[in-house]
Amino acid sequence: MISITNLSYYLGSRALYENASLHIKPNQKIGLIGLNGTGKSTLLRIINGEYQADGGTISKAGDVTLGFLNQDLLSYQTDDSILSVAMQAFARQNELQRQIDELLHEMETNYRDELVDKLGKVQEEFDALDGYTVQARAEEILEGLGFSTDDLQRPLRTFSGGWRMRVMLAKLLLQKPSLLMLDEPTNHLDLPSIQWVEKYIQTYEGAVIVVSHDREFLDNVIDVTVEVAGAKLNYYPGNYSFYLEEKALRNEIQKGAYENQQAKIRQTERFIERFKAKATKAKQAQSRVKQLARMELVDAVIDETARVNFKFQFSTQPGRHILHLDDITKAYGPKRILTRADIRLERGDKVALIGANGRGKSTLLRIISGSEPVNEGKRQLGHNVSFSFYAQHQLESLSVEDTLLDELKHANPTKSEGELRGVLGCFLFSNDEVFKKIKVLSGGEKSRVALAKVLLSQANFLLLDEPTNHLDMQSVNILIQALEQYEGTYVVVSHDRYFVSQIANKIWYIEDEQIKEYPGTYDEYEWWMEERKEQEGNSKSVDRKPAPAPQPATTTPRASDDERKEWQRTLKKLTQQAEESETKISQLEERKKRLEAELADPATYGDSKLMQAKNDEYHRVKAEISQLQDEWENAMLEAEEWEKKLA
Structure with missing residues (x-):
């Protein structure tokens, strides 16, 4: 269908x-993968004819049509409804519909046989092109991508960039090109829409090339993986999981060939060095020099899955309770997001907040951070909780004139340049790249810098909104490793199923205007949801039995006024104990900081007796803080029980 032969393309000298x-063969489903900056999007633009290759040929069959979904389409705006924009895919059918309308209008006042004949021919072609079903097909695809029926007549201009991208994807799918090229399509889709697109591509009759960092999406839709590496296109006849296994095998073979070649090169160089000055051996030595020059070098294997180590430091350890949202109600005009919702977060929770767009996930993150006001209810942060918030819009808050090193110094001034370089190295910035200015970075590179800042912030509670957007797979893997090593608490919003499956021990989702929790991993949650849907389907298919007659409610005898007064006194005493413990903890934390400064003072460690005394006091203060934190937690837990009895 399309043949790319000896393609060469240069960016300057690179x-x-x-x-x-x-x-590319008909009906193939190809995943195009590789590190950021290797040229994946560039290849799609070369195929599409937007960029001109420096060498080689691209041959296409005469009947091949191309469809290209790229990030540039985000900027497209119009006052036309989204249904009208999607219907632009049917150019011929739209023209025929216009002719039919004009002919019918003309026949109302001028009924002639020739007009009837013309109308019949136009309607025949319109019917042959399935013109009577095109609107229904457009509506089906738009609704599959997450739009409600009411949305279909709204102007495209009124939607955000991500939703406009969905409209352009719908238009492209309706055109049904021979080759569908999708550049990071999942960046702007929620989980239900991603799953809908997966099913659509699986049954798509044409060929597909997709660039994506979503491993599970690739595994579900592609049958061929093409890796962009070393300025070549490396072909793997299987999905992404197959690629990982096959790549490991190829790397082992390449590593062996590289080591053997290097040993041969060293042996040849020793021979040349030893005999080049001897007249009897000069000819052989010169022959070996030419042999080395002609040798086609085997590249060293680059480990793209190397482990990285992060040293997280918290300025303070939090208490057991991190957050409590109590009876939260949030609405935007008539649209309700949450109604009297309640959720708790405990120290060590690793939460993934998932679900369809428009349910209020990002709103909930902002409520947790305190940046979004609520209509009713209380947000309570626990003792010593300090948080850091990552969201895509915060990329704009990076100082564009700063270097990468300067930006990280702002996040944590206590770190040395070497330590900051180490963190930047973990996020794939090496050598002189650390002196690049923020303004020259790509979107993906800015995301990596912003994530590095969050992880350096010494916060013991992280809020991350779509952190994997614009990251390549290696960067996603690094982020997974960082979060695995993070000992604090976090809430992450993400639609990347592989990422979520690796980093979460609890799942939150918003349903019926409530925050629901599943106490397990994402894989367990998916299994549970499938079981739940199956049970709901079975219950609907079975004839409903009459509801049993209501039984008299058993009620707990109401406590006497004297008992309730005693409970209130107990609750008040426990609350005072917790407040006193919290005050003492704060005072001791200040004392601990002063002792740390004194222990670092040369005047202290120059005097062994003073050093010993300060060190003993420091450990005594730490032990007292730990004991008080336990007392505070116990008092708060007991107080909660009395609150329930009084409710």
Whole structure:
């Protein structure tokens, strides 16, 4: 269908592609993968004819049509309804419908046989092109991508960039090109929409090339993986999981070939060095020099899955309770997000907040951070909780004139340059790249810098809103490793199923205007949801039995006024104990900080007796803080029980 032969493309002196080849067959589903900056999007633009190759050929069959979904489409705006925009895919049917309307209008006042004949021919072609079903098909795809029926007549201009991208995807799917090219389509889709697109691509009759960092999406839709690496297009006949296994095998073979070649090169160089000055051996030595020059070098294997180590430091350890949202109600005009919702977060919870767009996930994160006011209810942060918030819009708050090192110094001034370089190295910035200015970075690179800042912030509670957007797979893997090593608490909003399955021990979702919790991993949650849907389906298919007659309610005898007064006194005493413990903890934390400063003072560690005394006091203060924190937690837990009895 499409044949790419010996493709070469250069950015200045750097080769993105050099003698690269690929053959795209009808109905193939290809995943195009590689590190950021290797040229994946560039290849799609070359195929689409937007960029001109520096060498090689791209041959296409005469009847091939192309459809390209890219991030540039985000900027498209119009006052036309989204249904009208999607219907632009049917150019011929729209023209025929216009002719039919004009002919019918003309026949109202001028009924002639020739007009009837013309109308019949136009309607025949319109019917042959399934013109009577195109609107229903457009509505079906738009609703599959998450739009409600009421949304279909709203102007495109009134939607955010991510929703506009969905409209353009719908238009593209309706055109049904021979080759569908999708550049990071999941960036702007929620989980139900991603799953809908997966099913659509699986049954799509044409060929598909998709660039994506979503491993599970790739595994579910592709049958061929093409890796962009070393300016070449490396072909793997299987999905992403197959690629990982096959790549490991190829790396082992390449590593062996590289080591053997290096040993041969060292042996040849020793021979040349030893005999080049001897007249009897000069000819052989010169022959070996030419042999080395002709040798086609095997590249060293680059480990793209290397483990990284993060040293997280908290300025303070939090108490057991991190957060309590109590009877939270949030609405935007008539649209209710939450109604008297309640949720608790405990120290060590690793929460993934998932679900469809529009349910209020980002709103909930902002409520947790305190940046979003609520209509009713209380937000209570626990003792010593300090949080850091990452969201896409915060990329704009990076100081564009700062270097990467400067930006990280603002996040944590206590770190040395070497430590900051180490963190930047973990996020794939090495050598002189740390002196780049923020303004020259790509969107993905800015995301990595912003994430590094969050992880350096010494916060013991993280809020992360779609952190994997614009990250390549290696960067996602690094973020997973960082969160695995993080000993604090976090809430993450993400639609990347593989990422969520690796980092969460609890799942939150918003349903019926309430925050629901599943106490397990994402894989367990998916299994539970499937079981739940199956049970709901079975219950609907079975004839409903008459509801049993209501039984008299058993009620607990109401406590006497004297008992309730005693409970209130107990609750008040426990609350005072907790407040006193919290005050003492704060005072001791201040004393601990002063002792840490004194222990670092040369005047202290120059005097051994003073050093010993300060060190003993420091450990005594730490032990007292730990004991008071336990007392505070016990008092708060007991107080909660008395509150329930009084409710």
